[in-house]
Amino acid sequence: MGIVIVGGGIIGCLTACRLRQQGADVTVVESGDIGREASWAGAGILCPIHPWLYPDCFSELVQHSLDLYPALQHQLLAQTGIDIEWQRSGLLIPFFGDESHWQPAQEWSQRFNWEVEPMDGAAARVIEPSLAPSVQRALLWPQVAQLRNPRLLKAVCKWMEQLGVEVRSHTKVRRLLVRDGEITGVELASDSEPAGENIGAQLGTQIDADQVLLAAGSWSDALLEPLGVALAIRPVKGQIILLATAPGTVRHIVKHDALYLVPRADGRVLVGATMEHVGFRDGNTVAEVHGLLDGLMCMFPGLTQCEIERQWMGFRPGSPDGMPFLGEIDGARGLFVASGHYRNGVALAPVTAECMAALMMGDPPEVEMAPFSPNRKINRSATLGYPSKSS
Ligand SMILES: Cc1cc2nc3c(=O)[nH]c(=O)nc-3n(C[C@H](O)[C@H](O)[C@H](O)COP(=O)(O)OP(=O)(O)OC[C@H]3O[C@@H](n4cnc5c(N)ncnc54)[C@H](O)[C@@H]3O)c2cc1C
Structure with a gap:
């Protein structure tokens, strides 16, 4: 048993690397090709649009994340030979x-x-x-810096491989399995695998896990709804x-x-x-x-x-208030979420990965996580949530 991460975007993949570096046994399950959704499509600007409209806790989270990028860039280059073209273009x-x-x-x-x-x-x-x-x-x-998303994803994918993260692409999670208030694993969809791929992921099977991290981007709510949880991503x-x-x-x-x-x-x-x-x-x-x-x-x-x-x-x-959901879901011990990064998922990926890895390994994260808890009370009138045209 170990940790299953649902979703192979930048959030799931970078967190997988950090968890693996700390010795965890990690499997990433991705319904399509790894890193080909929002994380691939984004512009790679490493600064929120209109940061002054966000609460201070968000600016602090962003600052922490951006400070991690130069070292991450060097690490990815050294490990994989791929230059993510992080540059301070202003x-x-x-x-x-x-x-x-x-x-x-x-x-x-x-x-x-x-x-x-x-x-x-x-x-x-x-x-x-x-x-x-x-x-x-x-x-x-x-x-202000930027990077090239496809290069970032390519580098992180290669790093996952080197670190020994198990990656199951073209494998869709149908259900999160929770028993007696505790996560036990994930059930895979039976029709998600093209013939000849993912021999390990047999039709209709499940993967048992001690912990699950839901990092399925825009698709996260679909997996939470059967548990009675609605983050409204x-x-x-x-x-x-x-x-x-x-x-x-x-x-x-x-x-x-x-x-x-x-x-x-x-x-x-x-x-x-x-x-x-x-x-x-x-x-x-x-x-x-x-x-x-x-x-x-x-x-x-x-x-x-x-x-x-x-x-x-x-x-x-x-997300309804423009901020990500980072933390463990109340009433489902071992089920964590890192999703809803909205317009800032690439900028926030390094701090998300570090903090989620710390939380899941039982260590104190370097940033105060309470404002980003998935159990927080959402400020639906926040100017930066998704219904707003001004964001
Ligand atoms: C046009 C555009 C411009 C952007 N510009 C910027 C920018 O300049 N700077 C910035 O910081 N951010 C930007 N963003 C936002 C950023 O790209 C996202 O916040 C970030 O990529 C979210 O990452 P993720 O890993 O959560 O989601 P995703 O990359 O969408 O990954 C989620 C993954 O989960 C998989 N999945 C879903 N359901 C299941 C399931 N049931 N089973 C298995 N796998 C599943 C999906 O296939 C997907 O690969 C932009 C986004 C877009 C679209």
């Missing part, structure tokens, strides 16, 4: 005369000791030359367009309201991301792609001739 927020975030953003930065540089439009166009002439002022956070669809540009065309992560641009080292630029409440309806759609391109042309009119290389989408695991 984040620039242009203002077109819409001032509501100007003051709160600077106050938050001072309080949390984030370097911030206010500048006028001309100065912003010196550091970001393709920015629209209508930009009047801007705020620059030079320390909902999919929030995000579409992204990838542009091919010459390196240096866009130099910083640039973010304004619903739109952001993320320049990669090779010149590719991600343009994202929509916030859609359409359930699990997948695919890129004309209206939403049009909306992204419209915003792009306002902010960077010089990029209109760039080639669109591809587009994709993913489902963010939205």
Whole structure:
């Protein structure tokens, strides 16, 4: 027996690595390919959108997580040879005369000791030359970093393999097994395995476990509902367009309201991301792609001739108050959840993995976890929860 992790996104996989490093016997069960849902689709910005709108405990959790990234990057490179392209490209927020975030953003930065540089439009166009002439002022956070999600997932997958984590992909968990208030394992769906794969996971079988970590992203609630637990994690669809540009065309992560641009080292630029409440309806759609391109042309009119290389989408695991659920479920001893990371799952993955591994191994986590407990009282009027258009 050992630990079963349900869901092979960045949260499940990185936590598996940390648990394995501490000697636990860990199996990750993933219904599709490992790391191909939200964790693959995301933009890799390592900073919340509008962090000043969150409670302080969230900012502290984020800070702790971001501090872990440089060491994680080195560790992944050393262990796997894969460079996740973590880089401090800086984040620039242009203002077109819409001032509501100007003051709160600077106050938050001072309080949390984030370097911030206010500048006028001309100065912003010196550091970001393709920015629209209508930009009047801007705020620059030079320390904000980004990474490339597919590389992160590839590296973490390889690391899991090296550490000896058992991975069962194309294997769906149908049910969490709880008896007398205690988790006993998971039951696998009988139709989830293509012929010839996962010989160990026979049809309709179960995997016994001392502990289970539910890290199934947007799909987590479906497994909790039969236990009478409703965290109200909902999919929030995000579409992204990838542009091919010459390196240096866009130099910083640039973010304004619903739109952001993320320049990669090779010149590719991600343009994202929509916030859609359409359930699990997948695919890129004309209206939403049009909306992204419209915003792009306002902010960077010089990029209109760039080639669109591809587009994709993913489902963010939205939580009602915008914060993740991290901890053990009341009334089901040994059943833990790490889900609902919404727009910040990549930024929060290192601290989630460390804290969940500590909790599950019976050690005190380095961060106060009570505000993120799955048993907490949810503040449904929080501005950053999934029904909000402003997030
Ligand atoms: C367009 C977009 C942009 C984003 N940008 C950013 C960003 O810039 N920065 C940032 O920090 N975050 C960003 N995010 C959010 C971030 O990607 C997510 O918060 C994070 O990936 C969540 O990770 P996860 O492991 O919980 O979920 P997922 O990656 O979705 O993984 C959950 C896994 O569980 C599996 N699963 C589900 N049900 C079962 C079952 N019954 N049995 C077995 N397996 C199951 C799924 O197949 C899936 O692989 C973005 C997300 C999107 C979609």
